[in-house]
Amino acid sequence: xxxxxxxxxxxxxxxxxxxxxxxxxxxxxxxxxxxxxxxxxxxxxxxxxxxxxxxxxxxxxxxxxxxxxxxxxxxxxxxxxxxxxxxxxxxxxxxxxxxxxxxxxxxxxxxxxxxxxxxxxxxxxxxxxxxxxxxxxxxxxxxxxxxxxxxxxxxxxxxxxxxxxxxxxxxxxxxxxxxxxxxxxxxxxxxxxxxxxxxxxxxxxxxxxxxxxxxxxxxxxxxxxxxxxxxxxxxxxxxxxxxxxxxxxxxxxxxxxxxxxxxxxxxxxxxxxxxxxxxxxxxxxxxxxxxxxxxxxxxxxxxxxxxxxxxxxxxxxxxxxxxxxxxxxxxxxxxxxxx
Amino acid sequence: xxxxxxxxxxxxxxxxxxxxxxxxxxxxxxxxxxxxxxxxxxxxxxxxxxxxxxxxxxxxxxxxxxxxxxxxxxxxxxxxxxxxxxxxxxxxxxxxxxxxxxxxxxxx
Numbered sequence: 001x002x003x004x005x006x007x008x009x010x011x012x013x014x015x016x017x018x019x020x021x022x023x024x025x026x027x028x029x030x031x032x033x034x035x036x037x038x039x040x041x042x043x044x045x046x047x048x049x050x051x052x053x054x055x056x057x058x059x060x061x062x063x064x065x066x067x068x069x070x071x072x073x074x075x076x077x078x079x080x081x082x083x084x085x086x087x088x089x090x091x092x093x094x095x096x097x098x099x100x101x102x103x104x105x106x107x108x109x110x111x112x113x114x115x116x117x118x119x120x121x122x123x124x125x126x127x128x129x130x131x132x133x134x135x136x137x138x139x140x141x142x143x144x145x146x147x148x149x150x151x152x153x154x155x156x157x158x159x160x161x162x163x164x165x166x167x168x169x170x171x172x173x174x175x176x177x178x179x180x181x182x183x184x185x186x187x188x189x190x191x192x193x194x195x196x197x198x199x200x201x202x203x204x205x206x207x208x209x210x211x212x213x214x215x216x217x218x219x220x221x222x223x224x225x226x227x228x229x230x231x232x233x234x235x236x237x238x239x240x241x242x243x244x245x246x247x248x249x250x251x252x253x254x255x256x257x258x259x260x261x262x263x264x265x266x267x268x269x270x271x272x273x274x275x276x277x278x279x280x281x282x283x284x285x286x287x288x289x290x291x292x293x294x295x296x297x298x299x300x301x302x303x304x305x306x307x308x309x310x311x312x313x314x315x316x317x318x319x320x321x322x323x324x325x326x327x328x329x330x331x332x333x334x335x336x337x338x339x
Numbered sequence: 340x341x342x343x344x345x346x347x348x349x350x351x352x353x354x355x356x357x358x359x360x361x362x363x364x365x366x367x368x369x370x371x372x373x374x375x376x377x378x379x380x381x382x383x384x385x386x387x388x389x390x391x392x393x394x395x396x397x398x399x400x401x402x403x404x405x406x407x408x409x410x411x412x413x414x415x416x417x418x419x420x421x422x423x424x425x426x427x428x429x430x431x432x433x434x435x436x437x438x439x440x441x442x443x444x445x446x447x
Binding site: 065066067068069073074089090091092110111112128129157158159160162164166167168170171172240241262 | 368370371372373375376399400406410411412413414416430431432434435436
């Protein structure tokens with residue numbers, strides 16, 4: 001009798017073929033739903049990977065713990081995605097991508113992934129809502145906005161502390177607010193906030209911006225935007241809601257208080273890869289190393305989009321990554337599972 | 340029948356504060372993408388909790404008085420009212436299972 005496990009077979013199945021009926025050591029393995037391709041994270045990379053995997057006729061599920069679209073779901077206008085000369089609402093673009101992939105059979109699943117465990121040539125993807133067994137996994141978990149990490153921030157989130165101008169700016173009509181950061185996101189969102197607020201203070205720890213030139217030009221030309229250079233936020237003030245900020249000038253050391261009704265924070269991103277530590281090789285920032293084909297060092301696991309090293313962090317390149325990963329995952333399944 | 344009903348600044352007191360059951364209010368606006376993802380989940384929960392919890396939605400653009408009275412500064416926000424008082428608050432998008440857990444905790 002052949003005892004060697006076939007590729008793609010779980011340990012539970014191997015044991016069952018033996019003489020003695022042995023229960024799987026992890027009962028959950030048996031309950032896991034079977035898929036060819038499990039994709040983690042429904043941003044542009046994951047949605048595109050889903051489209052390609054589904055069109056390759058692979059049984060595909062895309063897992064999401066939050067809103068379809070990832071970062072772009074909160075972007076009012078995406079102006080640099082080709083084919084939309086007037087720009088496109090990020091949420092609408094993500095919904096359209098999802099519909100397109102679902103048209104070819106991709107399924108959506110909701111839940112937060114807690115671990116990936118190699119199991120008998122496949123990957124067991126564990127989530128808060130149930131487990132999935134995959135021939136190939138594509139990790140497209142993207143990145144989340146960084147927190148400032150100052151007193152008051154957590155307590156007042158949703159009460160004037162915001163990481164999404166498009167969601168919350170309308171509640172600060174004719175009020176003075178602050179935006180923290182000097183990159184594209186800070187300028188883009190700050191400009192959006194000026195539609196409602198009477199004044200937008202841009203607080204930046206350096207004396208110049210990192211944002212692209214076109215956004216800098218717009219920001220400097222906007223009469224409602226006032227720049228506070230070389231300054232960091234040390235505390236967010238307020239009881240029921242935000243009433244002001246405590247600031248420190250990093251050059252002079254001078255402390256001050258700025259009365260504002262809201263603070264919009266855009267100070268960079270961190271990849272959502274904590275649960276993969278120990279399984280995949282990453283750089284210091286938590287970005288996953290991949291080959292030109294989006295392969296990680298673990299066969300059958302791919303990573304694409306903002307979560308990988310050297311991502312250009314654009315919708316269009318995330319989509320490209322997702323397509324590449326799905327094409328390679330399809331080849332991997334053909335080669336290793338004889339299908 | 341259980342589909343969340345629209346309430347307004349004018350009907351809020353009658354529909355929410357004076358309601359005999361706990362009421363979950365979904366604060367939303369048409370321009371808010373995440374709100375559009377919360378809506379179908381709230382509809383499903385409305386079915387599940389039919390007879391135990393009333394589900395209503397309030398457009399914050401059209402009804403600034405109530406939105407401001409309860410300090411809504413971010414949407415989607417879900418507030419649960421019991422006996423005319425807010426007893427639970429959920430800000431931002433959450434998975435259905437998480438909403439169910441939080442709702443069960445406040446209506447118990």
